[in-house]
Amino acid sequence: MLLQIGLRPGIGQRLPWTRPRRAGVRSNRLRGMLDWSVAFGRAVVAVLQIRYFAGATDKPMDFHCLGTAGYHPNRSRHTSCYCVPQCGLVLDAGTGLFRLTELIETDHLDILISHAHLDHIAGLTFLLDVLHCRSVAGRPVDQVRVFGEAAKLDAIQTHLFADLIFPAPLDVQWVTIDDTPEFSAAGATVSWRRQPHPGGSVAYRLDWPAVASCQAKRLVYATDTSGLTDPQDITWFGGDADTAGGIAANAGSGAAASVPDLMVHECYFRDTHRQWAEKTGHSWTSRIAELAALIRPQRLLLTHINPLDESVDPVDSENIRKTFYGELMIAQDGLKVSF
Numbered sequence: 001m002l003l004q005i006g007l008r009p010g011i012g013q014r015l016p017w018t019r020p021r022r023a024g025v026r027s028n029r030l031r032g033m034l035d036w037s038v039a040f041g042r043a044v045v046a047v048l049q050i051r052y053f054a055g056a057t058d059k060p061m062d063f064h065c066l067g068t069a070g071y072h073p074n075r076s077r078h079t080s081c082y083c084v085p086q087c088g089l090v091l092d093a094g095t096g097l098f099r100l101t102e103l104i105e106t107d108h109l110d111i112l113i114s115h116a117h118l119d120h121i122a123g124l125t126f127l128l129d130v131l132h133c134r135s136v137a138g139r140p141v142d143q144v145r146v147f148g149e150a151a152k153l154d155a156i157q158t159h160l161f162a163d164l165i166f167p168a169p170l171d172v173q174w175v176t177i178d179d180t181p182e183f184s185a186a187g188a189t190v191s192w193r194r195q196p197h198p199g200g201s202v203a204y205r206l207d208w209p210a211v212a213s214c215q216a217k218r219l220v221y222a223t224d225t226s227g228l229t230d231p232q233d234i235t236w237f238g239g240d241a242d243t244a245g246g247i248a249a250n251a252g253s254g255a256a257a258s259v260p261d262l263m264v265h266e267c268y269f270r271d272t273h274r275q276w277a278e279k280t281g282h283s284w285t286s287r288i289a290e291l292a293a294l295i296r297p298q299r300l301l302l303t304h305i306n307p308l309d310e311s312v313d314p315v316d317s318e319n320i321r322k323t324f325y326g327e328l329m330i331a332q333d334g335l336k337v338s339f
């Protein structure tokens with residue numbers, strides 16, 4: 001399209017040469033019109049180029065769902081694992097992690113662990129094959145870091161990688177986060193927050209700065225939790241502090257509110273099983289509706305789905321849409337969400 005517009009003035013400029021002597025006045029008038037059309041054409045080209053390059057500065061990031069079930073796999077879902085290949089980010093390491101091999105784009109991986117329940121760590125034992133396949137393909141991963149609370153990482157190394165359970169060492173760096181409310185990983189500033197769940201879990205918030213090819217992005221990941229609803233929590237996620245109860249922007253690190261471009265939150269139970277959700281430290285439909293209305297992310301992806309519920313809408317999402325008007329999605333294995 002740009003090429004066609006660019007050629008028009010060139011074709012127009014040839015016209016006076018074809019009839020140079022028939023009418024000098026008309027020729028001058030025609031030449032003036034052509035000059036004007038040339039200028040107009042160039043202006044159109046410039047505008048189109050500006051729009052083209054302006055669009056290129058918002059290159060999206062891709063969030064891949066490798067495993068979207070809680071507790072155990074079923075016929076269509078593996079357990080919790082997600083990745084953003086462009087920056088080498090992996091969130092949790094459930095059985096879905098075996099799907100990571102084909103997606104890796106970096107020579108490093110940063111794996112953030114929410115907690116040490118098996119549906120979030122079992123896939124760490126699959127890393128040997130993932131890394132082996134990358135080496136064989138001539139695209140090795142040189143560095144793998146696994147982030148999490150000290151007690152959880154210690155439990156993983158002591159038990160999951162005990163000789164009698166998995167008798168092979170894993171060449172990774174274990175990075176404890178307890179003393180660092182903010183740290184750098186996968187090119188982002190990462191902060192975290194403790195959540196209610198048996199044994200405790202943490203939510204992660206990742207902020208990528210604006211660069212030449214991409215606007216600033218915020219991703220929040222909160223799984224295995226009955227939901228953080230205090231005003232300080234809502235502000236931490238990036239929600240509106242006033243909406244959350246009039247609390248000033250004073251919610252600890254990174255207090256400046258910025259609505260999440262993508263919020264990934266668990267929703268294991270429907271409202272009919274709210275008692276089970278509260279008993280087991282998981283979320284239910286009305287709790288998600290409440291959070292979504294307060295935080296108002298641009299996109300909300302619900303995951304950590306109950307593996308016993310294989311219906312199309314396992315969370316009664318229409319009840320969330322009554323108060324949330326952003327993009328609402330239910331995670332499936334293989335789903336890619338651009339943000």
Ligand SMILES: [Zn+2]
Pocket residue numbers: 070071080117119120224304
């Ligand atoms: Zn879980």
Ligand SMILES: [Zn+2]
Pocket residue numbers: 115117197224
């Ligand atoms: Zn759990």
